Amino acid sequence: MSPFWAGVLIVLTVVPVVALSVFSIVDTVRRPDLSAATKVVWIAGIALVPLVGGAAYLIFRPTKPGDIRGFGRRGRRSSRFNELVPGGDEEDR
């Protein structure tokens, strides 16, 4: 393999993995619901086992603290909806 293609390969594989690790670590630090010890364990795991650690973190990360969660997109109303159905919010509650 020429040095050029080796470089391309490194960029293609390393960059996403590093991005995943960085995101996971930053997110761990910012989370208010974890104790310091838990954070240390997570960060160690994410840093020591690159792809798998980050993926495991994403899988176990709660999206919000409540018991029931929206996944993906939230069911919010668009401005056009509010235009078409004024006061629709109260009706649905």
Added chain:
Amino acid sequence: MAHTSASGLPRARPFQRLIARGARLLARGIYRSVEVENEETGWSRHPVILVANHPTGFSDPALLLGLLERSPRFLAKATLWKTPGLGWFLDRIGAIPVYRAQDGSTARNDEMFAAAFDALRAHDTIALFPEGGAVDAASIGPIKTGAARLALGARAAGIAGLQVVPVGIHYEDKAAVRKRAYVKVGDVIDLDHGLDEWVDSDRVKPEDHQAVQQVTEEIESRLRACAPDHASGEEAQTLSFAGAVALREPTTPWVSYADRERVSARLGQVGSEARLDVVNRANPYAAELAAARVRDTDVMLAQGKTGLRQSLIGVLALLIVLAPFAVAGIILNFLPYVALRAAMRMRHDAMTPSTIRLFAAIFLFFLMWLTWMVVAWSLWDWRMALVTLVACPVYGGVAVAVLDRSVRWWRDWSGRRRVRRLGSGVLELLEQRRLVVSSVEEALAA
């Protein structure tokens, strides 16, 4: 580590969280998006009986599992335990068998009630589909009395703070993969307050047929209010289309599925005259679009107020960075994907067999991954085998994300081009479109 959450309730056990995560991943794999409405109603602090409509045998439980932090205890028909593998899984998620009259003797249902009361006492959620089976229709079928008997029985057994939570599940197209889903949590029934509004207070006993009937009716009407409720499948489709047309704007040609369902639900409730007007305007417009082989989205895109070219940059960047992973993901998961598509497309009149085949198709993914793992092991060593096992689902997810975005971008781009080629023909489409929008506006204003 603390085992109680801020509300003082037991926290989800790791295994339950794993199940919930798995269900979420599965739902997000099968559906392009899952929108949830009214999820923060505060009912999770109560013992809850969750009643949902049941359009598909397989996806509905998966959605509910993904929705809740702690797995609900499903009431499932006892015959499901006969399927090898499924029975084991149902035991793992704590499902409780129900012995339905149509499957033979109901004698063992006392055990079901006892298990359900125990679960409610432990602040677990009981989830059931009160239609008594999957229903392939545009509205919910008549519901069985089980939920009401369970609720009144639990109340008689001294369980306080009990709530019945209706949940409406909507699918854009339940027979296809990568379509959208919408879950609406409805109006909660608080059994400690307000029960006497529709039941005489001295009749609130689980043995009282009239009380059971009244509570059942109340549950049915609240479930009907949050579930799809249309006169026919065709009308549901037309009203949903009309709703989308009315919601779409040149600046935002993509309409969320939740908004679309909310508008079509309202259109289903307006007077028959206004509704007929909407249908009579929407159907010819839909036919005209089909004849020109374009979508309403394309007509809006052709108004030229959306930066499709700018969004291409994002799509291309994604494609270039992730292409190798996506290609690997496609190769590794191609066979089970084809099987999954075939299973989803199966006719819905044979609900149970099609559900089991879907279950089998999902299982095929794991089988395929194990096969690749064995291949990697024989070619290299156990470390590569482990990497392969992780790479299969991860790369599969990457493939789905990349393909989804690029295919949708291409559809928008080519659709817009087709509309532009229509030349002045688009004026007629816009005129018909205007009629649809004004009919929807009139119907909703009335």
